[in-house]
Amino acid sequence: MTETLLKVQDLRKEFPTQHKEVLRAVDGVSLEVRRGETLGLVGETGCGKSTLARCMAHLYDVTSGSVWFNGTDLTRLSRREMRPLRREVQMIFQDPYGSLNPRRRVGSIIGDPFAIHGISSGQQRKRKVQELMELVGLNPEHYNRFPAEFSGGQRQRIGVARALALRPKLVICDEPVSALDVSIQAQIINLLADLQQEFDLTYVFISHDLSVVRHVSDRIAVMYLGKIVEVSPTEELFEQTRHPYTRALLSALPVSDPDTADSRERIILMGDIPSATNPPSGCRFHTRCPKARTECTVTEPPLEPVAAEHPEHETACLFPLRLGEDLSTAVPDLRAS
């Protein structure tokens, strides 16, 4: 039995907009992260995946719902009560340029967590930082260099070292390799895999790149407009896709194989992602769904297991895809009944 490390329950996070509207970035998400696993979180721009991640790390105050970490509801903690728990949950960000202060030396950037939490000082801290640098594949002699003296991939290693300084249990990686070239991307993905093994880390891995997420994740949750539409063990998500949005997302992913590219099913979704300030009624995907029915415009589908034999695979769709169902010829039927 795998143990739950972090559990999100009916989480909502709203932001006020300039036009006095409410943007529902995360709108009722329940999800668990199990100890030792990598949970992939995918979706397109504005689907709320980064907001959800920041709520998990309690970088945002949530609007409602709870985030249980090791039996504590983080949303109820004060800043001071949260502080010791910050050691347990760390983040790695996308932009290795924007997330490192250009005026500070790398040694002091990586040493920050020790300083903030009052752990070790002087020569002892320097030794710890240099151990971390070595661990992530940086030359410890570069302790006194500035971020500008490192390449993008090396900077991301600095970000990884900083996140691991306090030996967290959960690391939330928000598009950690998206800004990197493929040959460098592979280096960082391997590094994260090695560190997970060595330190028993649990990862939440956010990316818009499904092929990367497929490679790193044990399970994947797919988000659309603030909600989870499908969650499943990785291979099952690809082999037995149930939600039409997931299928469309998979079919839109360019594959680096000409024969597959020429022969596979291609579903081109119409239109753009609707606004999160005014999401569509019923199922939020109905405005773009190739097999939407009238019912989809009124009834919001709950996230449920697809079948009793597959309790691990959940989807939020009134008319989930059957095995082998061809979506490329489907036509929406939205007649008033």
Add this chain to the structure above:
Amino acid sequence: MALLEVRDLRVSFDTPDGIVRAVRGLSFSVEPGRTLAVVGESGSGKSVATQTITGLTRGATITGSAYFEGTDLITADAATLRRLRGAEIAMIFQDPLSSLHPHYRIGWQIVEMIQAHDRQISKQAARRRAADLLTLVGIPRAAERLDDYPHQFSGGMRQRVMIAMAMALDPALLIADEPTTALDVTVQAQVLTVMRRLQEEFGTAIILITHDLGVVAEMADEVIVMYAGAAMEKAPRRDIFYRNHHPYTQGLLASLPAQNSLRLTPIPGTPPSLISLAEGCPFAARCPHVFDRCRVETPPLADVQGDPRHQSACWLNHDVTEAVAS
């Protein structure tokens, strides 16, 4: 005959840190109605090369030639380039927001562009043409949306507006520099479909600059793999993926996330500095097959197994062909 014939293009920039040799002897040709993908990582020179051809690299030292329908674009005067750009050679870039003026309505911007190249056309006719173009790239209610400002369009729609503008004058060549990099995959699929459809309809040749091998596999006819300012391998699409020769091409493909392997195979190290590039193969320091000759002599592009459509700049290739020849 080739539509565009680029020969031994060299581009360098004088910077405070030294001379950056961004493009180092690049040759290629584009045939009418075909798609040439130029693939490479950051700093490989893929964007600089095409920007130079269209006269957009200021302050650079440029040698070589780029013949487009009989005109050398490198030595052409500003007026000639201005006439060709837009009318014959159109360009779209990664970020459509910075290519559209935020203060002018979409329709005004397209009409202005059409009228700049066609002095005879009336404003009404140009406007009708603008609406037709937006319809062509799949923007619903196009006539109404002409009065919208760029910020009222989503990212994918802005890129389609850019494609509409690029196609407005029925150019012979479209240069698309990372056109879908800033877009989500479902929107990217829409934009690529539009590009493919327009190419079929108008017979436009496309130079597609990208770092995404998936996009290459879906769109390209021919492929150039660039590294450190030079072509490492040139081949038809299927050869690049299934019969590739150059260790860099192989390294790139091996770096991609694979489904059934626990570990990826990255290329070790980082690309060389383009300021202090030594003699020899630029990939030598990261190459798993490197031997002595690679470090002292730069390998030129040569046919792979006697096929002139498939070339690789690697001494291993030369050893093979020389062995075959003798």
